[in-house]
Amino acid sequence: MKAFLRNAAVVVAAASTTVAAVSCGAGTGSTSGRGNAPKIGLLLPDATTARWETRDRPLLEKRVKELCADCTIEYANAKNDVATQQEQMDSLITKQVDAIVLVAVDARALGATVKKADAAGIPVIAYDRLAEGPISGYVSFDGKEIGRLQGRALLTAMGHKAHGGRIVMMNGDPSDPNAVSFKQGALSVLQGEVKIAKSYDTLQWRSETANTNMSAAISSLGAGNIDGVYAANDGLAGGSISALKANKVHPLPPVTGQDAELAAVQRIVVGDQYMTVYKPFWPEASAGAAMAVAAARGDSLGRIATDKVRTRDGTTVPAVMLTPVSVTASRIKSTLVKDGVYTIQQICTPQLRAACARAGLT
Known part of the structure; x- marks a missing residue:
């Protein structure tokens, strides 16, 4: 947990430093090379995994706005369809967005479209999943x-x-x-x-x-x-x-x-599921947003992405790699509840009260 907290602090501090540097260098009226305000594309893979719509999307959008008040966000969800996400990527390229945050439905299938974005001068930040093609940065967990x-x-x-x-x-x-x-x-x-x-x-x-x-x-x-x-x-x-x-x-x-989905946490409480892996959403979203804003403004990702990853084609790209946390019933309160992911009231529905009491969730 200490390693995670150190990583989170580094991500937030790096994001703040980058924003301060941009503000000092360009002033509040800074613009992107394509229009009066930077445009950032956000492409999520599906609506069946709860985290994408309930956690990642709102946190990413919130952090982008905190870092870049005049940024606009072009959002789409592929609903688990590769062809749909390829079309969404093509649409963002046509709209000449300044950066794309991509959670690929199929990393290999999206490689060619990532290459098209790169050819159009649009940096792609691979979020949570390492996309193929010439990505500019990556944020995820080990x-x-x-x-x-x-x-x-x-x-x-x-x-x-x-x-x-x-x-x-x-x-x-x-x-x-x-x-x-x-x-x-x-x-x-x-x-x-x-x-x-x-x-x-x-x-x-x-x-x-x-x-x-x-x-x-x-x-x-x-x-x-x-x-x-x-x-x-x-x-x-x-x-x-x-x-x-x-x-x-x-x-x-x-x-x-x-993924620490609420339904899974409740299954853990009653004993149907033994554990989940919690990947703290805020540090990942904060890093992804900071990288997207920096890329959209043409700034270096070096102050944010202090790690490196090697892509399938052997290219090394800047990355933020965060520390995952194992959560069993005895650790729900000290991790998910403590971090504000869920309240005890959200987890402990009336039918789960007895199980919650046994798990120390009172």
């Missing part, structure tokens, strides 16, 4: 560490079954570089400890696909022969848990997750 946190938590929850037990892996979309990192990190912990009885890659991170795959795994392995479930995010965890319940698997095996 994907392999997320997988390691999930793997370690699963082994802890499995207890004596952690040595030789059978697990099902519900991985994310293989076209998402983050999903590949999560899987690699998890395998570095799990391989040699447990038997991976079934492993599935989930196109477009669809929870309904996870539900179908978990039902197939139960049919193949038997309801009593699954000792743990590695689910790469909370959506896949929810789909897997629904299938386990529908097939009358009891007790439920421990299930991992990621």
Whole structure:
């Protein structure tokens, strides 16, 4: 947690320094090269993962406005459709926006459109997912560490079954570089400890696909022969848990997750899901907004992005890499509630009061 706080402080301080430098150099009437006020595109991948619309979008828009009062934001959501997001990128290029914040539906498929934006002189900031093509910057969390946190938590929850037990892996979309990192990190912990009885890659991170795959795994392995479930995010965890319940698997095996969705936190409280990975939204949004504003104004990203990442084509780009946090029932209050992500009242609906009391959420 201390590492995360240090990273967060660096991001906020860097963003403030950059804005101060821009203000001193250009004055309040500064303009972009394309119009009277900088225009920033914001492209999100889907509306099924709760965080994009409920957390990232409002925080990004708020921070952009704080850093650049005259900036305008061109927003669109691809609704999990690659062709739609490609069209949205083309539209932003036609509108000659000054920078684009992109959460790619499919990192590889969007590579050509990122190249078109670069050719048009429009910097692209890859947000949360490392897009392919000539991006100008990247902000996210250490994907392999997320997988390691999930793997370690699963082994802890499995207890004596952690040595030789059978697990099902519900991985994310293989076209998402983050999903590949999560899987690699998890395998570095799990391989040699447990038997991976079934492993599935989930196109477009669809929870309904996870539900179908978990039902197939139960049919193949038997309801009593699954000792743990590695689910790469909370959506896949929810789909897997629904299938386990529908097939009358009891007790439920421990299930991992990621993104700290409210529904997942409530599942953790009642014991249906063991853990989630909390990726603090504000530091990520703050860094993404600061990078977008700097890029839109033609400023260096160096003061904000003190890390580096290597893209698929071998290019090194400026990055902000933040520290993820593992959250089990005993840590909800000291992380998510303390940070203001959710209130106890939001988590503890009337039907969850008894479970919340057991979890110390009072």
